[in-house]
Amino acid sequence: MKTINLRPAELERDFGQIAALFSLTEDEPTSELGLKVDYEEHRERIIRLMVAEDEQGELLGFNWATRSRFDANQAYFYVIVKPEQRGQGAGLRLYEDLEKTIAEAQAKKLRVNIRDTCPECRAFAERRGFSEKRHLFAMALDLDALDDRPYDEIIARLKSEGFQFTSMEALGNTEEAQRKLYILNDTAAASTPGTDGEHSWTSFEDFQKHVCQSDWYKPAGQMVAIDTATGSWAAMSAITRMEGRDYAYNLFTGVDMPYCGRKLGQAVKVLALRYAREVLNVNSVRTHHNTRNLPMIAIDRKLGYTPLPGTFLMEKNLEA
């Protein structure tokens, strides 16, 4: 039997290897520096961060648990073991250590994201009492192949019905506009099928900090449709290009409930895609959807997006 020792992770000694393990299991690469910044930012909410090593001091894997900023009763975590070191008990040791610490820290709900291409990862979680809460998958669009001409007619019809298509940049990105964007984004996101009404932000100030003041927020890429008869914000579609990426990313597209079914979602999304092609200078776009969000998936399929692998959000209630 392999000897496995657990010790607290150390920034200088371990973060290079931990970042490499994150890069192996996440869609996007994680740099050592980026991980250190992330650690400093979330430090006060981190409940546990341990590495497992063998007798020779080789790092086998790590655990990392953070308390949710929305709900002190909830924690999300990672347990990742080097692929060549799996099946020898390291994952189990790291998981058991983590669950015990979380229970002591009095968090009651545990959440983890697991790649849908790793059946043994899901089985490991299921055997520890986790069940699927949501299935998120990625979709990608080749912008060179996008024929957006049919949407001109839809956009023209909506304009004639009194909708103004604009962007946060054109609206001056004022606080007033940001408040309206927040209300529309938050309401539409919470009513997305498959999301259980969960909110992404705790307040307008939280939205401002995490969206409007983030380095990826591009006012010109935040498209909105306004009903000029009432001044109501009816639809939005936000797009950006993350630093170092050669593709654009659709952040969120949403329509306010009373305006659903009028093709406003498709119209604002096409405007965001045109902006990506013309201004962000990319020829592909990616996005993520939960599998129950059928209306949005149907729109994207029609636009030519194709599915890619994704993740299961798995949850366990420690009180049960």
Ligand SMILES: CC(C)(COP(=O)(O)OP(=O)(O)OC[C@H]1O[C@@H](n2cnc3c(N)ncnc32)[C@H](O)[C@@H]1OP(=O)(O)O)[C@@H](O)C(=O)NCCC(=O)NCCS
């Ligand atoms: C999931 C993951 C962490 C498991 O790590 P691991 O080191 O292979 O896990 P273990 O070896 O401890 O356990 C795997 C199985 O081997 C068994 N096992 C434990 N000790 C063992 C040993 N000495 N020899 C052989 N098998 C052993 C475990 O009991 C477990 O089986 P069970 O789930 O039926 O009880 C790993 O596959 C991984 O890093 N995946 C990617 C990240 C991920 O999805 N993490 C989320 C996990 S909730």
